[in-house]
Amino acid sequence: MKCFLRLAGGLAVLGVVALLAFIYVPVKRTAPSEELAAGWQPEPGQGEYVMHASDCVACHTAPGGEPLAGGRAIASPMGTIWSTNITPDPETGIGGWTLDEFRASLVDGIAADGTHLYPAMPYENYRLMTEADIRALYGYMMNEVEPVRNEVETTSLAFPFNLRFGIRAWNWLALGHASGPSAEIAGTPEARGRYLVEGAGHCAACHSPRTPFMSQDGVTAADGNFLAGGVIDGWNAPALHGDGSALKDWSVAELAAYLATGRNAHSAANGEMGLVVEHSLQHLSDADNLAMAAFLKGLDGDAGGIPETLAANSGSLPEAPADAAGEATAAMLTEAQPGMPEGARLYLDNCSGCHFVTGKGAPEIFPELAGNSLVTGSETGPLLSVILNGADVPPTGKRPMHLVMQGYAERLDDGEIAELASFLRSAWGNDAPAVSAADVAAVRGAAATH
Amino acid sequence: MPDFKYPNQIDELKYGVRLKMMQKPSQQTVTVRRSGDETALPYRSLGSFLPGNGVGGAGTHWNGLNWRPQPEELRLRSHVAENWGEGIIPEGMNLGDYPVSYDELEPHFTHFEKVAGISGKAGNLNGEIQEGGNPFEGWRSEDYPMPQQKRTWDSQKFHDACTAAGYHPFQAPAGIASTAYVNPYGMQMGPCNYCGFCERYGCYQYSKSSPQTAILDALKRMPNFECRTESEVLRVELAEDGRTATGVTYWDEAAQEEVFQPADIVILSSYQLNNVHLMLLSGLGEAYDPLTGQGTLGKSYAYQMNGGVTMFFEDEHFNPFVGHGANGVCIDDFSVNQNDFGALGFIGGSYWRSGTFNGQPIRNMPLPKGTPSWGAGWKDGIGKWYGHAMSIGSHGSHMAYENNHLDLDPTYTDRHGRPLMRMTFNWQDNDLRMNQYMKSMMEPLAASMNPDLMQSGFKGPGAQYDVRPYQTTHNTGGHIMSETAAEGAVNRYCQTWKAHNVFAMGAGNFVQNTQYNPTGLVGGLAYWTVNAIRTQYLSNPRPLV
Ligand SMILES: Cc1cc2nc3c(=O)[nH]c(=O)nc-3n(C[C@H](O)[C@H](O)[C@H](O)COP(=O)(O)OP(=O)(O)OC[C@H]3O[C@@H](n4cnc5c(N)ncnc54)[C@H](O)[C@@H]3O)c2cc1C
Ligand code: SF4
Numbered sequence: 001m002k003c004f005l006r007l008a009g010g011l012a013v014l015g016v017v018a019l020l021a022f023i024y025v026p027v028k029r030t031a032p033s034e035e036l037a038a039g040w041q042p043e044p045g046q047g048e049y050v051m052h053a054s055d056c057v058a059c060h061t062a063p064g065g066e067p068l069a070g071g072r073a074i075a076s077p078m079g080t081i082w083s084t085n086i087t088p089d090p091e092t093g094i095g096g097w098t099l100d101e102f103r104a105s106l107v108d109g110i111a112a113d114g115t116h117l118y119p120a121m122p123y124e125n126y127r128l129m130t131e132a133d134i135r136a137l138y139g140y141m142m143n144e145v146e147p148v149r150n151e152v153e154t155t156s157l158a159f160p161f162n163l164r165f166g167i168r169a170w171n172w173l174a175l176g177h178a179s180g181p182s183a184e185i186a187g188t189p190e191a192r193g194r195y196l197v198e199g200a201g202h203c204a205a206c207h208s209p210r211t212p213f214m215s216q217d218g219v220t221a222a223d224g225n226f227l228a229g230g231v232i233d234g235w236n237a238p239a240l241h242g243d244g245s246a247l248k249d250w251s252v253a254e255l256a257a258y259l260a261t262g263r264n265a266h267s268a269a270n271g272e273m274g275l276v277v278e279h280s281l282q283h284l285s286d287a288d289n290l291a292m293a294a295f296l297k298g299l300d301g302d303a304g305g306i307p308e309t310l311a312a313n314s315g316s317l318p319e320a321p322a323d324a325a326g327e328a329t330a331a332m333l334t335e336a337q338p339g340m341p342e343g344a345r346l347y348l349d350n351c352s353g354c355h356f357v358t359g360k361g362a363p364e365i366f367p368e369l370a371g372n373s374l375v376t377g378s379e380t381g382p383l384l385s386v387i388l389n390g391a392d393v394p395p396t397g398k399r400p401m402h403l404v405m406q407g408y409a410e411r412l413d414d415g416e417i418a419e420l421a422s423f424l425r426s427a428w429g430n431d432a433p434a435v436s437a438a439d440v441a442a443v444r445g446a447a448a449t450h
Numbered sequence: 451m452p453d454f455k456y457p458n459q460i461d462e463l464k465y466g467v468r469l470k471m472m473q474k475p476s477q478q479t480v481t482v483r484r485s486g487d488e489t490a491l492p493y494r495s496l497g498s499f500l501p502g503n504g505v506g507g508a509g510t511h512w513n514g515l516n517w518r519p520q521p522e523e524l525r526l527r528s529h530v531a532e533n534w535g536e537g538i539i540p541e542g543m544n545l546g547d548y549p550v551s552y553d554e555l556e557p558h559f560t561h562f563e564k565v566a567g568i569s570g571k572a573g574n575l576n577g578e579i580q581e582g583g584n585p586f587e588g589w590r591s592e593d594y595p596m597p598q599q600k601r602t603w604d605s606q607k608f609h610d611a612c613t614a615a616g617y618h619p620f621q622a623p624a625g626i627a628s629t630a631y632v633n634p635y636g637m638q639m640g641p642c643n644y645c646g647f648c649e650r651y652g653c654y655q656y657s658k659s660s661p662q663t664a665i666l667d668a669l670k671r672m673p674n675f676e677c678r679t680e681s682e683v684l685r686v687e688l689a690e691d692g693r694t695a696t697g698v699t700y701w702d703e704a705a706q707e708e709v710f711q712p713a714d715i716v717i718l719s720s721y722q723l724n725n726v727h728l729m730l731l732s733g734l735g736e737a738y739d740p741l742t743g744q745g746t747l748g749k750s751y752a753y754q755m756n757g758g759v760t761m762f763f764e765d766e767h768f769n770p771f772v773g774h775g776a777n778g779v780c781i782d783d784f785s786v787n788q789n790d791f792g793a794l795g796f797i798g799g800s801y802w803r804s805g806t807f808n809g810q811p812i813r814n815m816p817l818p819k820g821t822p823s824w825g826a827g828w829k830d831g832i833g834k835w836y837g838h839a840m841s842i843g844s845h846g847s848h849m850a851y852e853n854n855h856l857d858l859d860p861t862y863t864d865r866h867g868r869p870l871m872r873m874t875f876n877w878q879d880n881d882l883r884m885n886q887y888m889k890s891m892m893e894p895l896a897a898s899m900n901p902d903l904m905q906s907g908f909k910g911p912g913a914q915y916d917v918r919p920y921q922t923t924h925n926t927g928g929h930i931m932s933e934t935a936a937e938g939a940v941n942r943y944c945q946t947w948k949a950h951n952v953f954a955m956g957a958g959n960f961v962q963n964t965q966y967n968p969t970g971l972v973g974g975l976a977y978w979t980v981n982a983i984r985t986q987y988l989s990n991p992r993p994l995v
Contacts, residue, residue, distance in 0.1 A: 261636075315564075316596040317630040319641060353456075353643035353655055362630035365640040365656060400668040401638045406455045406654070 027114055027168065029104040032131045033180025042132065047140025050133045053200035053288070054126065055280035059083045062152075068141075069093070069148040074120055079157040081120050089147035102138045103131075107179045109171060116167035118155065119174065124216050125202035127179045133200065174215035182220035189287070189306055193295025194221055196288060201280075206230055206237035206272065221299065235271055236377035241299035246373040253307045255293035260286065260310055261399040265317070265363040267372065268403060270391040271382060278394035286310035310398075313364060322358035325429025326370045333357035343423025346416055350408060359428040365403060370428035380421065380435045384443040387417050409447070414440040454652040454662075462810045466650045471511045473501040477682075480723060481859045482917050484876040486740065492862050492870065497918040499925055500650070501721050505679060506661040508721065508923055509969070513649045513775030513807060514625030514658050516568045517966035518559045518974065521552035521588040522787040523847070526797070526962065534792035540880050544750050544850040545797065546961040549933045549942035552588050555974045558981065560591055562973030566659035567631045567639045570594035570623035584620045586782040596628045599642075601805070604768050604840035605779040608804035611899045617783045622803055624776030625659030625969075635668040646809040648775025658775070680704055684866055686716055686732040686952060694951045695732075701866060714991075715983070719955040719976075726751075726856050726928035726958055727871040734948045735929070735939045740853050740874075746939045746947075748857045750850035750927035751873065752963040755798070755881040757908030758843040759892050760816050761901035768840050770809035778805020784891060786847060786965055796883040799965050800846030802892065816841065818903050842896060844888040844908070847965035848881050848926075856928045876915045885909055924968050926960035941995040943982040944975060950993040953979055 051057070060083045062071035070085035070093075088095040094102065094112070101112035109116055109123035117123065156162060185195040197203045198220050207227040208218035218226030229239035238246035247255055254264040262269040262277040269277045281289060286309055297303035322330035332340060333348055334357050340348075348357075351369075355361045359370035369375050374382050385391075390407035412420065414437040422434035464470050473479075478501075481490035502508030522529045525547040530539060539545050572593040573583025598621035601609065612619040626648065627639035642657035656663050669675045680703035687696045687710065697712040718725045730737055730747050738749035782788065786799035808814050816839040821831035859872040889908040896904050932938025935947040944959050946952040955976050957968040964971065986994055 314632040314634065314636075316628070317632065318597075319630060350456075353645070354640060362640050364632060365630050365638050395667050395671065397636075397671070399632075399636045399638065400671050401636070401663075402667050403638070403656075411457070 030179045034131045042136030047136040050137040052283035058275045058279040066148045069150040071152040078161040081155045082153040085150045087148040092151045116164040122202040122205040128199035189291040190295045193291035206232045234381040236379045238373035252293045256289040259289045261396045262393045263364045266368045268367045268393045282396035317363040319362045320360045329427040330357045343419040346420040376432040454654040456654040459654045460647040473503040481872045490872045498921045499923040510652045510660045515776040515967040516625045517970045519964040520787045523964045524548040542852045558977035559974040569596040569628035571598040599628045605805035609779040617781045619779045622778045622780045626774045627657045644772045646773040695949045716952045722925045722958040748855045750930045752848045752850045752926045754922045754924045755846040759896040759906045760841040762903040770806045773806035777807045778803040796880045798847035798884040800844040804842045848963040850962040926957040926963040929958040931959045943994045944979040
């Protein structure tokens with residue numbers, strides 16, 4: 001959602017360079033990536049499913065507002081971008097859009113009136129969707145969504161970001177890839193998973209790094225940096241394969257459970273990923289969540305066995321013992337000598353009840369801190385914010401519990417939280433630099449102004 | 451919904467002493483007297499029992515001891531008749547069989563244990579006795595959903611003493627998570643940290659079985675679910691012919707007005723005391739009259755008969771700050787199905803337990819008798835004995851009697867002008883004899899552990915009910931289940947005999963109290979009732995018996 005924020009620099013440069021060249025030349029919309037048979041009709045429910053897979057609701061719904069009626073404020077350093085009303089209301093929504101116009105918004109980032117969309121809309125990724133899915137989605141949006149009259153605030157960014165033709169230049173760089181799926185989409189779960197991850201799921205929008213021009217560096221699995229980790233609005237969207245992969249110790253089943261329920265034996269989804277789970281992934285079939293998991297794990301070679309169903313864990317789930325890297329910290333915390341470092345003591349007093357001396361937490365409910373990408377990320381804001389303000393995991397169909405971690409803003413001061421966070425970042429084999437009380441103060445201050 | 455935040459939630463003064471989570475007497479209370487000759491006075495300061503208040507009820511701040519009754523307890527009159535003859539039943543005791551059997555309830559006990567998330571070890575799996583479990587429990591079709599909890603040092607000592615004495619110790623069945631847990635609704639628990647703040651508090655760690663961990667968020671996702679807080683039901687409204695209810699009238703606290711809520715089915719689940727009160731006020735049966743024996747509402751109110759021994763060991767360190775509400779090792783060697791009522795001269799039994807379950811400093815500072823209760827002597831006593839005491843508790847059955855009952859008070863009214871409910875209750879010889887027997891058996895066991903000091907607290911002959919000290923919130927009966935409409939207020943499906951679309955949950959259904967904490971039976975009966983509603987009632991609403 002906030003993918004757009006760091007596009008600022010790139011846009012500024014390009015906007016100026018491309019000014020004259022692009023102002024007057026009419027835009028061209030990409031043709032359908034395939035010809036569907038005459039009389040083609042989507043399967044019942046297909047359009048709604050594609051809408052969930054594409055996570056339209058998360059951005060196009062204002063807090064407390066009607067679904068898809070737009071009006072969500074997406075804060076950016078250049079000003080606020082307001083998501084648009086995509087219900088079929090003819091005046092304030094997309095009721096008047098033709099299929100070609102609708103398709104162009106997904107694959108070219110061009111609205112019906114010819115203006116360029118801000119790339120907060122992940123058309124770099126939606127471009128990889130099949131024509132069948134685009135048409136199913138169109139049919140759903142036009143015929144099954146209730147029109148809602150909702151005039152959303154127009155986005156008015158400051159100069160030069162208000163010059164939308166600049167985006168046209170940027171699109172040249174960003175839309176180098178052909179429209180339509182990048183590979184075979186059927187046959188194996190991995191193929192289906194690849195299609196969903198690359199296209200509708202638009203995972204690369206956060207999890208791929210950005211080029212100097214802030215376009216996605218890695219849009220398909222053929223690209224080297226695909227899902228190699230990105231930074232979005234001060235959050236690390238961790239690498240999903242390779243050495244630093246956040247999924248290193250996860251099985252396909254565990255990853256699929258995380259996608260479907262926002263929690264698994266290792267971790268819990270909060271922040272932006274929590275929204276993705278809440279609005280999108282929990283609504284997908286088990287087969288699709290398993291397929292995406294299989295594809296992602298397969299990026300590092302053999303994914304191992306793919307379970308037939310997403311057998312949701314139930315019953316008793318014993319916690320894991322400390323692993324080799326975590327043993328020394330676990331032993332130190334268990335001994336609980338009065339002379340232990342302040343961060344360790346604060347951990348024992350405030351955190352160990354749930355996350356344990358092992359840093360392993362408890363399956364499905366208390367996340368692991370050992371090897372947790374949010375704990376060790378280059379961006380420390382999210383970790384400090386979780387300690388200060390708490391975090392929550394949204395309720396999902398298979399796991400209806402709204403899990404809440406409380407905040408410690410009232411209980412711990414900036415210096416203590418810095419000690420605690422620095423301890424977490426170096427305990428159980430974690431190896432990330434310390435944070436300072438000033439870092440904590442900045443996050444505390446930001447929360448206060450919200 | 452309350453905010454269970456650490457450490458705010460474990461404020462003992464606020465929650466443990468000032469009872470923030472309990473019903474306020476100014477909002478709802480009872481009047482109490484010990485016999486028909488006394489004038490009942492309002493229970494203005496909570497003591498003996500602590501009705502829960504608000505979403506989650508007492509299931510939020512209970513201790514989590516989750517027991518099934520013994521099969522014999524559900525057919526106690528027959529058990530007595532078959533073994534000793536009805537002649538041993540004391541005059542004035544309403545001894546009954548439940549109109550539902552253990553075998554019928556078994557699947558529902560199992561389901562409730564899965565929903566609630568109970569830790570324990572089976573003692574009787576489909577009739578096969580299991581090493582380490584309770585050999586005297588009723589059969590269970592499956593083991594507990596979570597492994598048994600760990601032992602604290604006091605419970606280990608008790609365990610060893612019991613083994614040496616030839617008894618059969620086992621870990622208490624606990625609605626306290628021993629591991630992370632996912633229940634059949636996908637709801638979750640996290641492993642308990644043994645902080646010892648279960649009783650009177652909400653668990654901030656998702657570790658205690660409670661509506662919050664077991665069901666509420668799952669319910670919120672149901673499109674046909676709505677929860678209205680701050681809404682106190684004042685009465686159930688009956689149709690003109692009195693055969694069905696049309697809905698309930700409740701007091702909307704925010705709007706300060708009465709609201710009628712129409713309903714196809716009314717399920718009363720407001721706790722035993724409130725259920726009986728609402729039924730009396732609504733005419734959901736005829737009020738019981740102890741003089742004539744007529745009427746059923748308010749009949750067979752029962753409670754719990756408890757006692758215990760505390761031991762002091764100068765050289766032992768029990769770390770009483772480690773524990774949880776259902777911590778401990780138990781024995782059932784003196785339980786209902788083990789006792790020879792004919793020879794012992796009483797009907798009943800108890801389970802024993804030892805294990806710190808609340809190391810909360812204000813309320814739990816056991817000191818030897820004779821230690822000053824304030825000042826320097828008290829401080830010296832604490833300096834010497836803090837952390838050196840352990841105790842064994844006896845948690846015993848309580849029978850139902852003709853003269854222990856509930857009705858509407860002739861004098862006192864609540865803030866809505868409704869008569870308060872009046873409790874007429876006193877201890878009876880049968881149960882006091884049972885208690886004295888437990889004392890006689892427990893003291894030698896305690897002595898075998900060689901404490902430096904020990905002291906007993908068991909009510910004996912002539913003891914009178916005192917509402918001031920906390921005893922248990924295990925109030926039972928008053929709308930008891932029965933085979934026929936003449937004997938009780940609800941039938942075997944907890945459906946009121948009076949109006950077939952009114953069902954009642956809770957321990958008010960108990961024919962007489964069991965020796966155990968009630969909630970396992972309350973939960974089993976709830977699922978049994980819900981099953982009857984779903985499979986028998988909805989398709990054809992009618993009296994099911
Ligand atoms: C401190 C404590 C410790 C306990 N420990 C144990 C234990 O270890 N083991 C055990 O088995 N049992 C224990 N119990 C008992 C256990 O809590 C009860 O058996 C159980 O909670 C009863 O469930 P219930 O649904 O019948 O009533 P409750 O849980 O009391 O719920 C009743 C609900 O109805 C609401 N209500 C009341 N009147 C009205 C009205 N007029 N209108 C609308 N709503 C109303 C209340 O606010 C409450 O939410 C304990 C109780 C207490 C207080
Ligand atoms: S002892 Fe365990 S279950 Fe009880 S309040 Fe503490 S953490 Fe929760």
